[in-house]
Amino acid sequence: MITPLAYFTLFVVGIWAYQNNPTFHERTDTVVLRLENYVRQLSGQNTTSKQETSQSQTSTIDESGGGGRWVKNSTTIYIAIQNQTLKNALEDAISQWNNTGAFTFHITNDKDKATVIASTMDDSSNQAAGLTQMSLDETTGHFVSGKLYLNRAYLLNPTYGYSYQRIVNTAEHELGHVIGLDHDSATSVMQPAGSNYTIQPIDIQNVQKLYSQDTASNKASSTVASN
Numbered sequence: 001m002i003t004p005l006a007y008f009t010l011f012v013v014g015i016w017a018y019q020n021n022p023t024f025h026e027r028t029d030t031v032v033l034r035l036e037n038y039v040r041q042l043s044g045q046n047t048t049s050k051q052e053t054s055q056s057q058t059s060t061i062d063e064s065g066g067g068g069r070w071v072k073n074s075t076t077i078y079i080a081i082q083n084q085t086l087k088n089a090l091e092d093a094i095s096q097w098n099n100t101g102a103f104t105f106h107i108t109n110d111k112d113k114a115t116v117i118a119s120t121m122d123d124s125s126n127q128a129a130g131l132t133q134m135s136l137d138e139t140t141g142h143f144v145s146g147k148l149y150l151n152r153a154y155l156l157n158p159t160y161g162y163s164y165q166r167i168v169n170t171a172e173h174e175l176g177h178v179i180g181l182d183h184d185s186a187t188s189v190m191q192p193a194g195s196n197y198t199i200q201p202i203d204i205q206n207v208q209k210l211y212s213q214d215t216a217s218n219k220a221s222s223t224v225a226s227n
């Protein structure tokens with residue numbers, strides 16, 4: 001019960017921080033927070049009321065956040081991950097997205113030059129294999145920064161049986177959120193169950209569609225159409 005509340009608190013604290021920082025408040029109105037529930041799918045029958053609580057709070061936050069995209073189809077990412085398996089998986093996932101040509105992640109070794117920070121968390125109580133938190137300027141519909149987390153407690157715990165490929169898929173899914181993709185129930189890396197699929201043609205098409213538009217106001221209708 002503690003962890004969903006902790007993330008909700010983080011979200012509220014985040015809003016508070018923006019409201020009390022006039023400079024940042026001008027730029028950033030909304031935080032899009034996505035707490036993944038992959039592990040819930042893995043544990044299957046082991047669904048408890050605790051997981052339901054996590055699910056409903058995540059949905060609430062997602063709805064308040066809405067969508068978003070970067071100004072251009074590229075961003076700069078700093079990888080603050082020590083574990084070699086997770087670091088390799090994220091780098092492979094970045095290469096996979098870059099190979100699509102639809103979006104480019106530039107890896108930087110200078111944290112100050114990065115707009116996206118990728119790191120790990122170690123939380124066995126939140127049922128989340130990954131977490132993406134995007135700051136969005138609602139007046140333009142553009143992201144201003146983002147944070148991506150891979151959860152060591154699940155991805156590296158043999159109990160949950162994550163193969164290396166499924167860790168890469170999880171990283172690709174989280175990067176999809178960083179790009180601006182929503183969940184997709186089709187055969188897609190963005191399936192909410194997560195980690196079963198790598199990047200699919202429909203995912204590339206959705207990114208191309210998202211970044212072929214000039215204004216944020218067109219985005220909502222296009223996203224609905226792509227589902």
Ligand SMILES: [Zn+2]
Nearest residue numbers: 034036183192
């Ligand atoms: Zn997701």
